[in-house]
Amino acid sequence: xxxxxxxxxxxxxxxxxxxxxxxxxxxxxxxxxxxxxxxxxxxxxxxxxxxxxxxxxxxxxxxxxxxxxxxxxxxxxxxxxxxxxxxxxxxxxxxxxxxxxxxxxxxxxxxxxxxxxxxxxxxxxxxxxxxxxxxxxxxxxxxxxxxxxxxxxxxxxxxxxxxxxxxxxxxxxxxxxxxxxxxxxxxxxxxxxxxxxxxxxxxxxxxxxxxxxxxxxxxxxxxxxxxxxxxxxxxxxxxxxxxxxxxxxxxxxxxxxxxxxxxxxxxxxxxxxxxxxxxxxxxxxxxxxxxxxxxxxxxxxxxxxxxxxxxxxxxxxxxxxxxxxxxxxxxxxxxxxxxxxxxxxxxxxxxxxxxxxxxxxxxxxxxxxxxxxxxxxxxxxxxxxxx
Ligand SMILES: *Cc1c(COP(=O)(O)O)cnc(C)c1O
Numbered sequence: 001x002x003x004x005x006x007x008x009x010x011x012x013x014x015x016x017x018x019x020x021x022x023x024x025x026x027x028x029x030x031x032x033x034x035x036x037x038x039x040x041x042x043x044x045x046x047x048x049x050x051x052x053x054x055x056x057x058x059x060x061x062x063x064x065x066x067x068x069x070x071x072x073x074x075x076x077x078x079x080x081x082x083x084x085x086x087x088x089x090x091x092x093x094x095x096x097x098x099x100x101x102x103x104x105x106x107x108x109x110x111x112x113x114x115x116x117x118x119x120x121x122x123x124x125x126x127x128x129x130x131x132x133x134x135x136x137x138x139x140x141x142x143x144x145x146x147x148x149x150x151x152x153x154x155x156x157x158x159x160x161x162x163x164x165x166x167x168x169x170x171x172x173x174x175x176x177x178x179x180x181x182x183x184x185x186x187x188x189x190x191x192x193x194x195x196x197x198x199x200x201x202x203x204x205x206x207x208x209x210x211x212x213x214x215x216x217x218x219x220x221x222x223x224x225x226x227x228x229x230x231x232x233x234x235x236x237x238x239x240x241x242x243x244x245x246x247x248x249x250x251x252x253x254x255x256x257x258x259x260x261x262x263x264x265x266x267x268x269x270x271x272x273x274x275x276x277x278x279x280x281x282x283x284x285x286x287x288x289x290x291x292x293x294x295x296x297x298x299x300x301x302x303x304x305x306x307x308x309x310x311x312x313x314x315x316x317x318x319x320x321x322x323x324x325x326x327x328x329x330x331x332x333x334x335x336x337x338x339x340x341x342x343x344x345x346x347x348x349x350x351x352x353x354x355x356x357x358x359x360x361x362x363x364x365x366x367x368x369x370x371x372x373x374x375x376x377x378x379x380x381x382x383x384x385x386x387x
């Protein structure tokens with residue numbers, strides 16, 4: 001049977017050659033030429049002065065917050081719909097993630113509800129460019145400026161996304177990216193912080209390397225971390241950066257195929273949309289069921305799974321997770337995250353795979369509504385067509 005993964009890396013360039021170079025030259029740890037080369041290429045790509053590579057995206061987030069001076073008891077505003085690392089990094093500093101609801105069209109932080117959550121302890125906002133669609137940076141930066149806050153872009157899912165023609169990662173105090181195996185470009189595990197602030201960049205380098213004074217070896221003026229990237233990771237990353245432009249074009253093409261193949265399903269699902277000022281990069285191509293709840297959604301995913309199509313649910317909101325549980329309701333997040341499905345989004349998904357996924361999705365939604373006694377004319381027609 002056909003099996004289509006939800007995500008997978010593409011290692012079709014110089015990855016192998018550069019990694020073998022690390023092995024052949026003995027430079028396999030966190031010194032070596034690929035680390036600065038990768039950092040420079042990523043900084044150039046984002047149009048920023050500095051890029052500081054780390055061993056993963058979560059440590060990049062934590063290191064960014066350390067560099068910005070986040071202290072126990074401080075508060076940081078984040079969208080309730082995000083990957084757990086955004087909230088965890090704040091908790092690692094002993095600080096408190098303060099949740100806000102998201103926009104219904106792209107599940108990003110809703111800037112119109114932020115100010116109600118600002119207190120005297122608020123230090124900053126983390127804008128997550130979820131699934132590759134950038135957050136409302138202009139509005140967020142204005143709120144931050146008015147209240148004396150910093151802004152961090154969690155761009156872990158958005159390499160190459162743009163706001164008004166400018167790439168993410170350079171649109172606020174600093175940005176962080178992840179290079180996990182399922183991200184837009186990968187180093188296996190890896191992360192990076194991008195910034196135009198030279199003093200912040202020095203603090204990041206200091207704390208990344210155990211806090212060792214860069215001018216005095218084995219002298220440690222602060223408590224730092226070992227969050228260093230290895231030369232092998234950077235070797236893979238450099239090869240990935242050589243191809244990133246075409247990888248982004250291929251993702252855009254894939255998204256277009258999906259939107260065409262699913263365009264007649266307007267009664268059943270909501271397709272991705274893009275804000276007028278945004279360029280999104282489709283880390284994941286998401287669809288949302290127009291009706292139903294998490295149970296319906298999970299049943300649709302299970303039907304797709306039976307057809308060999310791997311999918312994932314859109315992230316559960318932070319306020320339903322045990323570590324960040326709140327009784328409060330966040331209406332947009334509650335309704336739409338429960339109905340969201342990530343479809344297979346990677347560079348080996350072909351046009352005929354997309355046709356196959358679209359036909360199985362039609363059938364899955366009809367079968368599930370039939371099983372739940374929610375038969376509609378559309379569902380009946382789909383089931384008849386498939387019989
Ligand atoms: C992947 C991801 C991270 C963390 O990255 P890792 O490299 O997996 O540690 C942080 N934030 C978001 C939004 C992510 O998707």
